[in-house]
Amino acid sequence: MAEPVVTLRHFFERARAGQLTGVRCGKCGELAIPPKELCPACGERAWQPVPLAGEGTIASFTVIRVAPRAYAADVPYAIAAVKLKEGVSLLGRIVDIPFEKLAIGLPVRFRPLVKDDQTAVGFGPA
Amino acid sequence: MRRVAVVGVGVTKFGKHDRTSSELFAEAAADALADAGLPASAVQALYYGNVVGGETEHQLHTGPQAASILGLHGIPTTRFETACASSHAAFRHAVMEIAAGVSDVVLVGGAERVLNVPTSESTEYFAYASDAVWEQTLGLTFPGVFALIARAHMDKYGTTEEQMAAVAVKNHKHGAKNPKAQFQKEITVEQVMKSAYVADPLKLYDCCPFTDGGAAVVLASEEVARKYRKPIWVLASAAASDWMLMGDKRDLSRVPATERAAAAAYRQAGLLPQDVDVVELHDCFTIAEIVATEGLGLFEPGTGGLAAEKGWTSVGGKIPVNPSGGLKAKGHPIGATGAAQIAEIVTQLRGEAGPRQVDGARTGLAHTLGGNTATVLVSLFGRG
Numbered sequence: 001m002a003e004p005v006v007t008l009r010h011f012f013e014r015a016r017a018g019q020l021t022g023v024r025c026g027k028c029g030e031l032a033i034p035p036k037e038l039c040p041a042c043g044e045r046a047w048q049p050v051p052l053a054g055e056g057t058i059a060s061f062t063v064i065r066v067a068p069r070a071y072a073a074d075v076p077y078a079i080a081a082v083k084l085k086e087g088v089s090l091l092g093r094i095v096d097i098p099f100e101k102l103a104i105g106l107p108v109r110f111r112p113l114v115k116d117d118q119t120a121v122g123f124g125p126a
Numbered sequence: 127m128r129r130v131a132v133v134g135v136g137v138t139k140f141g142k143h144d145r146t147s148s149e150l151f152a153e154a155a156a157d158a159l160a161d162a163g164l165p166a167s168a169v170q171a172l173y174y175g176n177v178v179g180g181e182t183e184h185q186l187h188t189g190p191q192a193a194s195i196l197g198l199h200g201i202p203t204t205r206f207e208t209a210c211a212s213s214h215a216a217f218r219h220a221v222m223e224i225a226a227g228v229s230d231v232v233l234v235g236g237a238e239r240v241l242n243v244p245t246s247e248s249t250e251y252f253a254y255a256s257d258a259v260w261e262q263t264l265g266l267t268f269p270g271v272f273a274l275i276a277r278a279h280m281d282k283y284g285t286t287e288e289q290m291a292a293v294a295v296k297n298h299k300h301g302a303k304n305p306k307a308q309f310q311k312e313i314t315v316e317q318v319m320k321s322a323y324v325a326d327p328l329k330l331y332d333c334c335p336f337t338d339g340g341a342a343v344v345l346a347s348e349e350v351a352r353k354y355r356k357p358i359w360v361l362a363s364a365a366a367s368d369w370m371l372m373g374d375k376r377d378l379s380r381v382p383a384t385e386r387a388a389a390a391a392y393r394q395a396g397l398l399p400q401d402v403d404v405v406e407l408h409d410c411f412t413i414a415e416i417v418a419t420e421g422l423g424l425f426e427p428g429t430g431g432l433a434a435e436k437g438w439t440s441v442g443g444k445i446p447v448n449p450s451g452g453l454k455a456k457g458h459p460i461g462a463t464g465a466a467q468i469a470e471i472v473t474q475l476r477g478e479a480g481p482r483q484v485d486g487a488r489t490g491l492a493h494t495l496g497g498n499t500a501t502v503l504v505s506l507f508g509r510g
Contacts, residue, residue: 008259034260034371060281060378062273063326064265068250071265079264081274081372089373091274093264104281120263 005047006035016119020054020110022088023047033088054110055126056084061094061102082108082123092121127225131357132507134162134344135469140457141308142241143338147179147461148188148195150340151237154462155196158233158342158469163354166196169344170229172203173220175213175236176461181251182243192237209255209497210410212236213341214464218363218503220345230350235342236461248336252460255497257370269325269333269411271372271498276327276413278378282428285416287327289431291318293412294331294454296440301451303482308337308457332412337457341466358472361489362394363505370500383502384421384493391491391504392423399423402506403487404474405445406467408495409452415439418493419447422504441484449474449482464494464503475509 006023011034014021022033026046030039033052038045061080064071071077078094080102093113094102107126112119136157138150145153151174159166176188185191189203206216213236220232240248252268279285295315301307318331351357366386369375375382392398399422407422409415416430424445425433433439439447450456450470453463471490473479490507 012259033373060274060278062270062277062328063323064267064270065322065326066249066267066269066324067246067265068253068262068267069246070250072246074265077265079266079270079274081278081378089376091261091264091266091372104277118263121260 006049008034011035012119015112015121016114018112020052022050022052022086024050031086031088033090052084052086056082056108058102058104058106058108059083059089060104063099078102080108080123090121092123095122096124128227129348130221130224130360131346131348131351132343132360132468132472133346133351133354133357134158134164135342135472136161137306137341137466137469138339139306140337140339140459143239146183147176147237147239147340148192150239150338151192151235151342152196154237154340155233155235155342158235158344162344164231164344166198168231169198169201169233171201171220171223171232172198173216173232173234174203174205175216175464176205177207177209177212177238178240178251178460182240182248208501210408210458210460211464211494211496211501211503212461214468214492214494214503214505215365215501217343217464217468217505218365221360221363224345224347230347232345233342234345235340235465236463237340238459238461239338240336241338245336260371267325268497269328272411272413273325273328274372275378275417279413279417280327282379285431287319288315289435290332290412290416291315292434293409293415294318296434297409297448297452297454300441300449300482301455304451304456307451307455308335309451309455328411328413334410334453334458337459339457339459339462339466341462341469343465343468343472356476358475359508361397361506361508362391363503364390364394365501365503366390368500370498372498379417380427381417381421381495381499381502383499384418384495384504387502387504388422391506395506397489397506402445402489402491404449404471404484404490405447405493406450406452406470407447407493409448409454410458410495412454414495415447415452418495422491422493441482446484449479449484464492467492467494468505471507475507
């Protein structure tokens, strides 16, 4: 059985240290984040981990004002879909950017959001 | 493959109930059997949709639970969970069981109870249908998912908040004529525009409510259906999925699973979008209706908002959408929604929808979306 190249645990350990990581298919060159077992483009299982710059632009965003229980104390907070410069996209919580500055196309930079033993994807000013 | 027909439908009043989800299903199922004129003993299998029973009612194993409360035992039962599309997924599998010749009469339905817990709790449970590791940890909600879609659609096509409001106004107008609807009251664009933001740009009146309710339909093989009144034929039932993570969706202004399921359904039935006379589709949020009307091929991409604003999707318009009031006004008991949409289409095609009847409807479409748009079911129905 093949050893996974990047498990979720590894991904979030690296993310916690500030490094966003993707996987690139050794057969067809497809880039994926989060890691998958099989390449969605060619079906192969030949991933290599690749560091990502963590730089991207906002593709869409919202300000959440009614939250699930666990996040009720955080409202209002912004979440954005961010297209990374390598071409893949991720959702993340927006930090340190005023809501009125949020816009599609706004450059942002990855930053880990660490709370106890949980790490989440965040994006702050570029 | 054998032809399959819907021969009975039943839906509870939608809203707040002091009964368990199984009880709500049982009421709808008994009504559906009575409508079919079939005894419970004729039912050979139950396909059942329920989503958050484990959370709101501490109840799993809801297939045999629902059958037991109905007063049925001994038959195979299966619970389906595809988020808000659960009972439509159950329906598709029941159709296949009959088409394959395994059974002649199958009961399909679903139920949900959520108004027994506070909104912050139900918001959390619904969010469980997004990825736990990547998206729930952000505090993402379902209004949040559709807000991302709305913003992308507004950016790409110039869709406006007023056009989204027009969807809510239209569905409330329809719902006002549905005695089973949670909200039977008309609203104005101004009321929608003045309601508070839930997840910008979506406001409270862009969102469907939390709802308790149950729905059921009785399916039969052609041989059995011919003996019963007004069979409505299942012309197609198709499903598709999409990437689970919002980040993996390349164009947030579209719902590819809707486009895939619709293409498969039209192909199965040998029909085109313009052949459809009446549509019940998944308007969990106003933008969801706009994107669905485009994905189903009823309107060109980017014109779904205009269609609502111009009244093209109203009863009496070009292609009536959600004559029941939709999820927005009729309500959205998530496990029951697919079966309830199918029940409305059957009622419309029978010509029994009373004041909300779409005149002369012969072909109908039901579209149900699961959670973050990663599951979609589309079925087509026809008279005679």
